[in-house]
Amino acid sequence: MMRLEMILASGAVGLSGLWGTLGSAASGGFFVPAEEEPHQRTFMQWPASRQxxxxxxxxxxxxxxxxxxANSISEFEEVVMLAAAEDHREARAMLAEAVLLWDIPTEDLWCRDSGPIFVTNGQEELAVSHIQFNGWGEKQVNRQDSQIARRVAxxxxxxxLPSGLRGEAGGVEQDGHGLLMAHESSWVNENRNPGMSRDLVEEKLLRAYGAEQMIWSEGVWNEDITDYHIDSLARFTGPxxxxxxxPDDADPHDPFHLAGIKTHDRLVAAGMEVEVIPEPYERRVxxxxxxxxxxxxYVCNGAVIAAEFGDRxxxxxxxxxxxxHYPGRDIxxxxxxxxxxxxxxxxxxTQQMPAV
Structure with a gap:
C-alpha cells in the first residue's frame, strides 16, 4: 500500500479513492496490492494436457x-512452477535450477486466470480471494485448473475467501489503491455469472479485490476464448x-480495435492519465x-518482463x-x-504472491 505522503504527492487519486484506500487498511480489510509492490514469489503453471x-x-x-x-523471472525473484509430479522430470529439464516445482496438477499455462489471487490486510497476513475459474465459461477442459487456487491456498x-464469482483475474485490472477496470464481456456474461447484473458483479469484484471504485467498458463478447480480457489492452502503472x-490505424471492421478505442475514451473520461503504445506492425506472426x-x-521484483514482436x-x-513507467527496473x-x-x-x- 502506498504511504500517505506518496499518495498526496502524486495528486492522482481523488478524495473518495484516498479515503477508500486508507479505510481499507485501517479496518483490517484484505486487498490485492499493486503488482509493482514487492513479491514473495511468482506462480506459474506447466502446460501438460494432451487434450x-x-x-x-x-x-x-x-x-x-x-x-x-520462468527462468527470466527467477533471476529477480523466486518462481514456483505448478505441475503434476509425473510432469516434473520433463519440466525440470527445461527450467533453471532456481525454479521450484510443486506437485499441483495442471492442464494449461494461464496462471493469471486459474491461479490464486493473493490478498493482504496490511498486517502481515495473507489470504486467497477466490474467483472460481471455469475454463472461460466452460470453453476448455478445467478439471485440474479449476482446483489450482484452492490447492495452492x-x-x-x-x-x-469466496467471492461468489466465476471468472479470471486477467479479466480485471487493479491498481492496488482502490480502483479496478474491466470489460463487461468477461464478467457480465451468462457463461460465467448467469443472472447477475453488472452492479452485482461490480459489488463482488470490489469486495474480492478490496477496492472502492470501478471503470467499465463494454468489451467484445464471443470473439475469443477470454471475451476480451482487459490485461491484453490496458494496465494500471500507478494511481x-x-x-x-x-493500433495506429484502427480497422473499422475489427471489433477488438473498436472496443479498445472505446475503453481508451472511457479511461480518459474517468480522469486517467493514459499513454498509448502502438501495436507492432512488422511482426513475426x-x-x-x-x-x-x-x-x-509482468512486473516482478526489479524487472518488467515483456514481449517483443520483431518490429524494431x-x-x-x-x-x-x-x-x-517503471523507473529503476530492468526491462x-x-x-x-x-x-x-x-x-x-x-x-x-504469471501470478504474483505479495511480500508481507
Whole structure:
C-alpha cells in the first residue's frame, strides 16, 4: 500500500479513492496490492494436457516458452512452477535450477486466470480471494485448473475467501489503491455469472479485490476464448496512470480495435492519465487472431518482463514506455510468440504472491 505522503504527492487519486484506500487498511480489510509492490514469489503453471495441447511439437514449444519466462523471472525473484509430479522430470529439464516445482496438477499455462489471487490486510497476513475459474465459461477442459487456487491456498495454509464469482483475474485490472477496470464481456456474461447484473458483479469484484471504485467498458463478447480480457489492452502503472496498447490505424471492421478505442475514451473520461503504445506492425506472426500485446507484461521484483514482436520501431517504443513507467527496473523483452498464437501473453501466464 502506498504511504500517505506518496499518495498526496502524486495528486492522482481523488478524495473518495484516498479515503477508500486508507479505510481499507485501517479496518483490517484484505486487498490485492499493486503488482509493482514487492513479491514473495511468482506462480506459474506447466502446460501438460494432451487434450488441450494435442500436437506434441506445439506442446513442447509452449512448455519451452513458459520455461523461458520462468527462468527470466527467477533471476529477480523466486518462481514456483505448478505441475503434476509425473510432469516434473520433463519440466525440470527445461527450467533453471532456481525454479521450484510443486506437485499441483495442471492442464494449461494461464496462471493469471486459474491461479490464486493473493490478498493482504496490511498486517502481515495473507489470504486467497477466490474467483472460481471455469475454463472461460466452460470453453476448455478445467478439471485440474479449476482446483489450482484452492490447492495452492491449502498448501500454504491460507484461508480461501469466496467471492461468489466465476471468472479470471486477467479479466480485471487493479491498481492496488482502490480502483479496478474491466470489460463487461468477461464478467457480465451468462457463461460465467448467469443472472447477475453488472452492479452485482461490480459489488463482488470490489469486495474480492478490496477496492472502492470501478471503470467499465463494454468489451467484445464471443470473439475469443477470454471475451476480451482487459490485461491484453490496458494496465494500471500507478494511481491514475494507464498504459494502453492500440493500433495506429484502427480497422473499422475489427471489433477488438473498436472496443479498445472505446475503453481508451472511457479511461480518459474517468480522469486517467493514459499513454498509448502502438501495436507492432512488422511482426513475426501476421495471423489475424494473433495477440500482439505490449500491455500483457509482468512486473516482478526489479524487472518488467515483456514481449517483443520483431518490429524494431514499436518494440523500442514499448521498451522506452515501460522504462518510464517503471523507473529503476530492468526491462527484459522476450520472444513469446507461441503465447500470442494461443491468445495470451506473459501477464496471463504469471501470478504474483505479495511480500508481507
Amino acid at each position: 488441450v495441447h494435442s500436437d506434441p511439437v506445439f506442446r513442447k514449444m509452449a512448455q519451452q516458452t513458459i520455461a523461458d519466462i 491449502e498448501r500454504l495454509g491460507l484461508p480461501l 491514475g496512470r494507464v498504459l494502453i496498447n492500440l 501476421q495471423s489475424y487472431d494473433f495477440v500482439a500485446s505490449y500491455a500483457n507484461y 520501431e514499436t518494440d523500442e517504443i514499448a521498451r522506452a514506455a515501460l522504462a518510464r 527484459v523483452m522476450l520472444n513469446v510468440d507461441l503465447l500470442g498464437e494461443m491468445g495470451g501473453g506473459i501477464h496471463c501466464a
